[in-house]
Amino acid sequence: MQLLSTTNAGEQRNLVERIRQGDASAETELVREFSQRIFVMSVVRTRDRELARELVQDTLMAVIGALRKGQLQEPDKLAAFVHGTARNLINNQLRRDRQKPPLEPLTEDVACSGAVEQLEAAERVRLVHQALDRLAEEDRKILWMTLAEGHKPGEIAAALGLTPEVVRTRKLRATRKVSDLIRKKM
């Protein structure tokens, strides 16, 4: 299915209007468009995939609820509205004083789209694993020290006897190799 271009204000406005008029397929489009974005944001902010899945559901239901009632003042800023809603729910969750908006059960389409995304995520994990295995040992070490341990290029350079510039270049090259494989296979 062709995804909505969230950069296109006209498409966003159109989607908002269709949801307000009760078009169920428009709700499914919205879910497909934003669920991965909200999920990634929630995982990064909470580091808890289970919780992130709950936050995706909560955010989407809050957004759909608001759109059904025509509460979005600027329909061409749908992406910003979804982001703001997600941010508030995540922050509330982290503060443990979340006040959930009244939620309605997910439609079957919405629930199914989650299953597809989980399959995609599993495939991405498999491909990343494969791509990391193909990297040179030192490149993998640079990525590991950067992303897993949080070291900066200068620190990695000192540990591996390289210059920070070489570390940056190799890190970028290794990241691109992994991304290219994912892009080709998915």
Add this chain to the structure above:
Amino acid sequence: MNCKEVEEGEILEAYLLDRLSEAERDAFEQHYFACEACLAQLQTSLTMQEELRSQPSARTHAGSVFFRQVWLWAPALAATVVLAVGLWRYSARQHPALQVSSAPPATSPHVSVQATPPSPPAASLEDLARVQPPPYNAVVLRGAEDEAQTTFHTAMQSYSKGDYARAIPGLRAAMKASPRTAKFTFYLGASYLLTGQNDAAIAALSKTIAFNDPLYSELAHYYLAKAYLGKKEVPAAEQELRSVVRLHGSRETEAEEILRQLPR
């Protein structure tokens, strides 16, 4: 924010490592909410980060850091050993009765000596699932504690007395107040396990593992294996025990021993 700024400012990496200011984080999130390319790159990098954090090479490096630290302490350690040996020799000269004979003890005529060690008796799953409570040492920090910490410490007073059932409500409350604290979920999982609530233990310990907190990861895998053994789910227990072995921590030997005794 645009794609060029994201790449040049290493924004994506800083985002994953929680190094952005609140305003920068919001700006980047708003960008990838509208940018397919940056979203795809972020998904890949997040997956890569999680994969790398779970790879054994990480442990090797952690080990090397540990050994570097050991070398820093080596001179002090050596001095302590020399001092201890000197004191022992001095003490032995002063109190000959305390000396330990270096000669082998006479073999008792009633004890037969076997050429090979006996193989250990086969352990049942119940034996393998048996669990000792993970130790808890209360660390008192200066400064005011938050509500979650206070609740946790109160609950752990019951835990320390062996009253795990009574500890559970307090640990649940602490976890609710601070859901991202591995210590809370770990001891909650342990308390469930020690009160025979294996399913709840599995949920709490799995959550602990997901936090990737190095202080609790190995223990969580170990006690999760015990919970699976309690449910007679041998393959799942085996997987957790192998994770313990890969971490090369304090439970490695125990995990290897249990793996050897698992029914095939």
